[in-house]
Amino acid sequence: MSLTLFYAPTTCAMVPYINLTEAKARFDVHRINMRKGENKTADYLAINPQHKVPALIIDGRVLTENVAIQIWIARTYPQAQLLPSDPWYEVKAISLMSFFSSGIHPHLARINSPLKYCNMPGVEEPMRRTAAAQVAENFAIVEKMLTGREFFLEHYTAPDAYFFWCFRRAVEFKLDLEPYPACRAHFARLQERPSVAALLKFEAEVLADFAKA
Ligand SMILES: N[C@@H](CCC(=O)N[C@@H](CS)C(=O)NCC(=O)O)C(=O)O
Incomplete structure (x- = not known):
């Protein structure tokens, strides 16, 4: 192939x-x-x-x-085993990836390129601020999911890599990530994978x- x-x-x-x-x-x-x-x-x-x-x-x-x-x-x-074999957990993994793709990624995109979404003068700072607030709200949801867990599901699966990218972007954008210790631990854990x-x-x-x- x-x-x-x-x-x-x-x-x-x-x-x-x-x-x-x-x-x-x-x-x-x-x-x-x-x-x-x-x-x-x-x-x-x-x-x-x-x-x-x-x-x-x-x-x-x-x-x-x-x-x-x-x-x-x-x-x-x-x-x-990038998706669980059990059908319920397989769709849970797909649901997680869809959440990252449609619920978090668009806010990261607004922080990266605010003028792509609105070209009003002076929009960059408020657009970045409101998008960062949306990211924060969603990271708080993910924080609950990851608390006490190594990965989103029973073992490493595809959504772990997807969230790694979301969190990496937030690190690059210097967002406040202090409130998310479980996300930070997941981010560190993923970096240990070959x-x-x-x-x-x-x-x-x-x-x-x-x-x-
Ligand atoms: N819905 C697409 C989004 C992909 C996406 O937005 N990729 C960004 C990089 S993270 C990109 O290529 N942006 C360039 C552009 O929009 O011109 C997916 O999930 O694959």
Whole structure:
């Protein structure tokens, strides 16, 4: 099987990178430099007209949307147990990923690029502040889920990598993360996994290459 992941550093494309690595899948990576607009070239728009990463090319067919990509990885590499085998817990894992994708990611996007969402003069600071408040509300929900637990479910599953990315973004945005000790412990625990360490090493290499270019 031929797999190519379209990936940009620091983005949510790290989630499939981590889970493909967990699955011991062989995959190539096509690096996208967003700062140079490589997600808006005609070639990339032919792959994903929404100009977003991740996209995973599977034997020539394109799969977009992180939740679907994680489900595909989990089903294709069942030995990695990236989704629970019990149907109830499988849908709970999908529910968690959907929450991260639709309930947390959009607020992080507003902190990153407020002017994409409203171009009124002076909007950046209030947009960032209100989006950070939404992130805080949702992290408080996740904090309850993770209190007393190592992972969201019985063992490491795909949503753990997804939340790792959400929390990493919040760290990068310097949000106040003191109120979330269980989330911080989960973030530290994930960094001990070889898959996450491999991703972080790869990301640093890509960022260094992009800085030279
Ligand atoms: N719903 C998509 C969202 C993906 C997404 O927003 N990716 C961001 C990076 S984290 C992106 O590529 N943004 C570039 C753009 O919107 O032009 C998914 O879950 O895969």
